[in-house]
Amino acid sequence: MQRIGVFVCHCGTNIAATVDVARVVEAAAKEPGVVHAEDYQYMCSEAGQLKIREAIKEKNLTGIVVCSCSPRMHENTFRQAAERAGINPYMVEIANIREHCSWIHKDIEEATEKAVILARAAIAKVTLNAPLQSGTSRVVKRALVIGGGIAGIQTALDIADAGYEVDIVEKTPSIGGRMSQLDKTFPTLDCSACILTPKMVEAAAHEKITIYTYSEVEKVSGFVGDFQVDIRKKARSVDMSKCTGCGVCQEKCPSKKTPNEFNRGLNTRSAIYTPFAQAIPNVPVIDRENCIKFKTGKCGVCSKVCQAGAIDYEQKDEIVTQNYGAIVVATGFDTIKLDKFDEYSYSTSPDVITSLELERIMNAAGPTKGHLERMSDHKPPKSMVFIQCVGSRCADKRGKSYCSKICCMYTAKHAMLIRDKYPGVEVTVFYIDVRTPGKNFDEFYRRAVEEYGVNYIKGQVGKVAEKGDKLLVQGVDLIDNKRILMETDMVVLATAIEPNPDVRKIATMLTASIDTNNFLTESHAKLRPVESPTAGIFLSGVCQGPKDIPETVAQAGAAAVKVVGLLAKDHLVTNPCVAKSDELLCNGCSSCEKVCPYGAISYEEREVNDHGIRETRRVANVNSALCQGCGACTVACPSGAMDLQGFSNRQILAEVDAICK
């Protein structure tokens, strides 16, 4: 028979104001097995914990129940207290009488009665608890970073600088990400390439960093400390060890009609290409879908002109399998498709562009060599209109419900740069709200207005219509309450950003959760913002939520520290609340194996001794390092052979019985 101690917390007045704590103690003391019951102001305090430890020792307690706040808050605190007093930490149960009771009920009678029942359920459960031993698992001292943008690069650099191996997997032919497409960065107006390129070079040169470009994560198995990952290195058709990066192949390639992704389709590229001049690695890839050689079998120009003999049409995709202790997701973002916003004529007029397209137009390496011009007739504009919140803050299905956060600032940046470089261009910004929280951000925006004469009009635009070779912008000025009908030369849409669509696939592989907008969910919105709820998975950059470059870099560093903290350990303590099969009851039917999301259950032929009968049976075997303790198998098992430690059938039934009594 267990000797149970019950500890009821007042939580100041949080609990005590609505629950008659003394009555809970009194009722608990009468429960079978309870040999000690007391209450205290703050059980989680050092003094409170001391009370628990003393009672355990004095009364020889074998299990304890703490009636307090949510176990999500202090279960660990009390488990540690129990352990310090010499009993197994899993002999602790929490009755949640704060979040689930005192905070939501007003009537003291009702709340007290409920608190007593919750305490009884916890007592009934703890009576059936058994000491559980945590196992250990190894930590592979290597990290994987998925995505080679500024978030991924920074995370990799910080992990590598701490002395651990890091691999970056990047889907496109070069690392660099969105930031490499930007012209200048707010609020300081540094050239984006000037600050990014050195980081790219540093990452490439770092002895601890391996970069897999033109590669994708194909399969992930394992768990925190020991993930096994298959990386598909897509065939580049160019031998990286031979290519000198001279670029002749790209010049001579006869297939030049493919939309240039890096320039957002504003111009075209050759079928063999590097996305941009500073690409790392500076080795081109052949886009086989658009290559004449691959489509027709004829051509082979690139191979002929390559002096290094690096072109390899026979190259195959390659699978690299590697083990990692931690994985960082840094898959970044893209702008949303604008096909649902045709009132702004994006799909009909080439002079209506997105802000990211404008970045490319403004960039000296872009399709117009940095000259501001209209894409329809290549004439310089005399006036430009910027429209904010296109697709952001939309409650309807056309757009995104959230604020994309970066648009207000980059629009101010664009407006300022244009007014600075082309003072003759009239710039008007239609806004709903200007949101500029951040150091020197509002000052930046005000400069655009006050020093550069950018015309900010409050009011969302209703329609952009082509009229002759102009664009007619139809809106209202909400401050003046009057109609605006403005003819302009170019319209720039501050398009909402969304997580890279690939993230769904990756999240599924990693069993990391994502929200309704496809952003990865953090473990705690405030206190664990760079960790996924799935152990060993960390988040860096916009894949977690909209953010600008400084925030991304900060988060990348934070994720790196969390990874380093994990990799610094030699072993991890595993959760002992895992499934366990009773070999004497197991039919060997495989039902449990089919529902296990972790592949933690295998079957083996084992000799069992069933009350004297020795025979070889096919029985389930749970790998406790892989099992995460969901319990799906326990219900699939018809015979009840499979049970979950810490949440056993008998324990849950005991809670049910106590509540229904």
Next chain:
Amino acid sequence: MQVEKTQEFRPKIVAFCCNWCSYAGADLAGSSRLAYPADVKIIRVPCSCRVNPMFILRAFQRGADGVILCGCHPGDCHYTTGNYYARRRMTLLFSMLDYLGVENGRTRVEWVSAAEGVKFSTTMNEFVAKIHSLGENVRLGDLRCKKD
């Protein structure tokens, strides 16, 4: 001879909540002070897929008037797929209970995320109201339906 009950009907309601979403949602309802009746008692399970139909039947057999199972939204399961299995199991179980002629309003599944404190509270309020309208559970207590 039955003594006439003067006491107001106080239903017994068991809510199974998965640890990652719904239990956290219930915590959020608590920290947001979103009230729901004290008749609801929550049992924490790691995942909605841990809930064996036997637990639910046991609750009814022991006098529960309503049982509700809350889990992560489909697609958001902490264990990736647990709630999909739970969804099938509960669909079939509820349909069977209905087939046996017991009020199917006494069972419910609701997907509540950790962020949906409001939904948790409204769901519980609705569910308690529903159980009030159905009254005390008589039929579900003994599914063998044995006549006296």
Next chain:
Amino acid sequence: MVYSYYPGCTLKNKAQDLDRYARMSAEALGFTLEEIEEWQCCGAVYPQASDEIATKLSAVRALNDAKEKDRDLVTLCSACHHVIKRVNDDMKNVEDIRTRANNYLKLNTPYEGETKVLHFLEVLRDRIGFDAVKEKVVNPLTGRKIGAYYGCLLLRPSGVMAFDDPENPTIIEDFIRAIGAEPVVYPYRNECCGGYISLKEKALAGNLVDQVMDSAADKGAGELITACPLCLYNLKNSGTSKKLPVHYITELLAEALGLIMESKTPQQATGHQACSSASCGGFDPCGSRQMDMPACPLGSLPAGIKEVGKGA
């Protein structure tokens, strides 16, 4: 294939061409428009208020008629299509309206939005296929540059109408291509011409029509086509800017299919049957009175209106 067909009041007199050419073209394309019996005016304006039931009943009757015959319901006039489609959506999705409407109508079985409402153009696109239409064209309208005028009622609100992309529709352009002409895309093709208020707000309607005409002319259209009698009237009669000819979609379809020799000038298109304005006796602003369709005596329009006025 036989479809139940709801012509609506205007197609029975002022817009007889729209109606007649639609039926002729339908037969040529292998489907039949069978007019539902004893239909009533739809009221021409969708009653948006949640407490209006009586004004939705004529649409429900038409919908139920099609349901009983187990057919889809085809419309042509944009206003009728808008009203009937939206009422159908209410009957399907708004419990309060469904219950109350059924309480009024006391049908054999309650109507719950079962009928599928199709616009004539949707039949061409989704059932016949524009490629099949193209194959039947004997007299392609080659060289004609035609602007599609969608107006507002076919497209919006897009959630319910589900007709086409509300901001960049293509169905009429595809239709124009099918009959061998060249579509001209212009930005104001989905902006309202102000037809509804053209009775009393001449100036406003005029401005809006000018905007549409100018926009279409700017992009090089030689003529406009529409499915809406009200738009056609307003585009022709309001505004001050230079006018492009306006035709009904079915008129050009019939022409391309070789059913009539050539499309008439705008004057001819509707002018010759001015007499049929008569059917005002059947016109009913409340949309709940029986219409006496086939023979309405000529010239009783004002009288009919007065009568209704008195009754109201």
Next chain:
Amino acid sequence: MHRTEQEQAELIKEISGVNTKKCMKCGKCSASCPAYEEMDIRPHQFVSYVQNADVKALLESKSIWKCLSCFACVERCPRDVKPAKLIEAVRLMVIRERGGNYLTPGEVPELLDEELPQQLLASAFRKYSK
């Protein structure tokens, strides 16, 4: 029956089914409205006027007769507020409560012309009178 402005505002919300609190005051409804310049109170203001129970001004506004019911505001609103429904509700309140028909049969003959389609009269009566 006399109602306070607050009650009238509630009634407008009820018969229109519009939740005025969803508005984020971006002005896209007004920016989209083809009749904007003819209106004294603009579509986006209808939302805030109802929210603030300034119903008297709305009942006297000429805007209610100018709305084209083209649903551009409904289609383009990013918050799904449906200003057109509010305008319709105010219009109904006028023609129902004051008997304030905006069109009388007596006016009709002089407004007619040869080509005028039936549906224009039908819709005018539907919109302007009860």
Next chain:
Amino acid sequence: MQERLVERAKELLTDGTVVRVLGWKQGDLGYNPEPAYFNSPEELADFVYDGFCGANLSKYMIQAGKMEGNTLVFLKPCDTYSFNQLIKEHRVNREKTYIIGVGCKGTLDIDKIKNAGIKGIESISQDGDMLKIQTIYGEKEFPFDDALLERCTVCKGKTHQVYDELIGAQEGEEAGPKGNRFEMVEKLEAMTPKERFAFWQNELSKCIRCNACRNACPACSCLKCVFDSNKFDSAQKANVDTFEEQMFHVIRAFHVAGRCTDCGECSRVCPQGIPLHLLNRKFIKDINEFYGPYQAGEDTDSRAPLTDYTFEDVEPSVVTERGGKH
């Protein structure tokens, strides 16, 4: 037919293909043959195969598979679904089993004959469409079709799903005209909850917890039933019995949901005549409607409905939404 089976069994025993035969042997009455092992050609003298050999022998193969040497088993078409399902669940050893698929004209329900007032039965033989019944009161006749078990009136098919050879049957044989096996389920569904409750109360009240259904059911093949182990036990042993007793049939039906082949053994063996198959069929019907047609035992590798899912599965609320009758 019986002779051909015996002859072939003797051959297989003699040539060493198998060391034992699992079949049916004559019971103490003329209409109650029972499953039996035959270890030598001589023992086969007691072998019988007639319309009363309803017993599904698949389940016995779990035990037989553990014995030394190969076993010959005779399976009727519907029994092979059960056997396949047991292969899927790794419960039987296909390699050690020699299956003769036997033709089946339908199996008979003695109670239907007795209920028709025929008493003192000594033996029954078949003559064309009629049964000739020798009773102590003389010979009686009874139409074969009227004596069929319910399950045979809605026969799943005459095709064997797994076999080594066929006797008295052809590959791909069609079943005769079939009734709608869900007819009674649908009838129950159409009742009010009160009527349904009354129906089940009446039926399940007859249960004497003899476990015949559990013992006969090929899906109920756990080494140890949950009701016999302490896995779902809580501290108070006395109450456990009531839980078991009160929830037994529902839990049993749930445990075999998605695995039950609808072989009908549960109802056939129930001494109280409870239509237990109606519980299983409800699950089968729901599974078919919610997740697409599924027949347990049709193959050995597909995922069972309860160990599978799709993202778009119906929500449990579908039960209340479609219900309507309350």
